[in-house]
Amino acid sequence: MAHWPWWLQTTLVYVAARLLSACIFMAAAIHQGVNPWFPAAPDYWSFITIWDGRWYAEAADNGYPPTLPVNGQGDVQENAWAFYALFPFLARGLGTVTGLGTLQSLTAVAMVSGLGAALVVFRLFREFAGRRTALWGVAFFATFPVSAILQVPYAEPLNILLLAAALLLVVRRRYLAAMPVVLLMCLSRPTGVPFAAMMGFLLLHRLWLRFGPRRPEDAPPARELASLAALVLVSGLGALAWPAIAWATTGDPAAYTRTETVWRGHDLVPFKPWFDTGRMLFGPVLGIMAPFVFAGLFALLMVSRPVRALGLELRLWCTCYMGYLLVFLHPQTSTFRMLLPLFPLALGAALLSRSKAYRGTVVVMFSLLQIVWIVWLWAWAQLPGGGDYPP
Template sequence: MSDDERHGATAAHRRMDIARGGRHALDTEFTEPPDRPIREDIRDPRFLRAVVVGLTIYLVSRLCVIAGAGVRAAQRVVDVRKDIADGILDEAEPSAGSTISNLLTSWDGRWYLEIVRGGYPEGIPDNITYEQLEARAAFFPVYPWLVRVVDFVLPGGDTFAALLTNFLLGAVSVVLVGVLARRLFSVAVAARSMTLYAVFPGSYVLSFAYAEATFIVLAALCLLFLVEERWLLAGLAAAVGTGTRPNGVALVAACAVAALLAIRRRRDWAALVSLALAPLGFVGFQLYVDAQTGERGAWFRVQREAWSEGTSFGATAVVNTFRFVTSPLSSPADALTALTLIAMFAMLWCLWKRHLPLPLVAFVAVVIALMLIPETVTARPRFLFTAFPLFIAVGAWWPEPDSDPDHHRASWDRSGWDVVLILGGAGLATLTGLYGVFGAIP
């Protein structure tokens, strides 16, 4: 056997051991791309069928979001009818479509649309509050600028462009999660990962005018390129990704770990290209906002003053969870925190059992840390959702029914999977409804 063949066999055995979650995986580094070309994965008929299933589940999950938003639409119509009957209002009854659209563009969506319509402010008042339009300087530019382009190309207005963009990017993100899972594991794992990703309650954000869909697409591309060791493409995806959301800095950590491993193992100094490019989006946005507003550190001041973003390093999450345990029906926000933490620990356990490449682990770790650090808005389903490699870990952990000789165990696993899907769909609709009706910060 030649040195190349021996090296390839060793790498293949190491990847198989990591995919199985064996103990040897704890002492190895998943630093080499799979032996097969990526085009073989994408063209595999079995994988294509899995993608069809994943996209079908995605469409069904969007119906769950619409169902949840319909609850708010019904409540709004009832309230307006009562106000009209009492003489408080003198206006037409709102349509279900407009009410649902207003819900899907509320909260952060409102600020992104303000950027689409008016760009960034030319100055920021002292002691700014979130009620002032200049507070839009707290939101990153890639998603609203993309919406502006779509709005320029397509008719229908900026609201339609924002929601359509996220719907399409959401579908792309489902496929990318599947491609990444297939590169690391199997077609079955890819199918399960796409399904879990689509029905997770935090996936409601793919239907709102939020930046998560854009960020996840860019992050998935970056992580996929890191696995493939395509350093320039990984760096470019990361550079745009860090200009999409604050937790985009997790991509810098992923590129740093990938570069460190590549240099330590093979002296592949080209890996530093991805690390050099990764933070450019975040840094560039800070410089742009500072120049636009005429002050240094404008974004940080808006975060501090308008949004009261301090640090608690997880204390807020613990306090909110304790309040939920002692009084479970008192606060939807506390319930969301507690349930998010439960889901997070369960997914991290799956990650421990089924090891992912270290760059993906670094990405997940930073996203979770940034979710828990803030003092105001802490653990939420949509923040955990952006740690999407966890869905691959859960999909890889879930037992293969055909490979389990115990028929009763296989039946239990199948039933458990059905329960997870039902709970996911129900949670997706419920979370959207609670968000709209009670204004629970998601």
């Protein structure tokens, strides 16, 4: 196996991880009781299409509402504007060409995108590590406790594919080539804002190298800075594209944010949900401290030796994305899934030790935690107050 092509090695690792996840899904499906979507004990293909998969199917079949649906009190109701268009529209195109049903097309796009993401992630990791370590990094990514999301009709696989491709092009300083990839990424999931922030900080760093008091010999040339500045602009416009489309279609400037916050049950207030959740989990004193402790621990992670080996661009991405989550995210059970764009840290984990025992243990523990995630969050079981925790 050591002499096999990199793409074959990566494919085998990824497919093995997805087969493991499929076995966990099938075991959980046997015990699935009454639920909002189908009869108890569904088959595998039905079981993986629940939750947001049904919303993406709604967007693929019926598009997006021209006006925001509201109740008698004027409150916006759940609707498709919370779900970015690239994934459902690709599935609709596939269904038109092949005759597949909507959910089957969504699943096919997700599965192919997940494999493509693994291949691009390997190429990205090879920029910073040897072949064996990069492959272990892919194994960590492919078995991460929420990695089962890469084979269900969610937009995460497509988004990770485009994000990894954009990061690879940025690392290689092919800024102009990254522009169309970034625009597509911004239409797949809300990762445009942290990506634009990362590019802005990267531009400031490059400008400092070029015009600072200690200009190094390898300072970036003016042409590279111009390309980077153009990518910053494109990234910023891409980050605003989906909210702007929602505004243009519905006539409501806050159509996207009003829809997104429906699931929260309250308006968007930066940082506040983290402190609310902290107080709920740890009490009035420790709860206030908890977000600061979390941010401090993440900062220590970013300056650790294995993570420093990831290079400036990947560290900037992880920092900006986590900053984005701290500012805008309402921490809940879906937070685990939203950590997947931090996949560069999988390489940092692989670089922590070359021990086969350590690396194998990580894969085993990640795989076991997939069982926890699928049984606890993916399988539906009504809570005493109604509904269930979302995955």
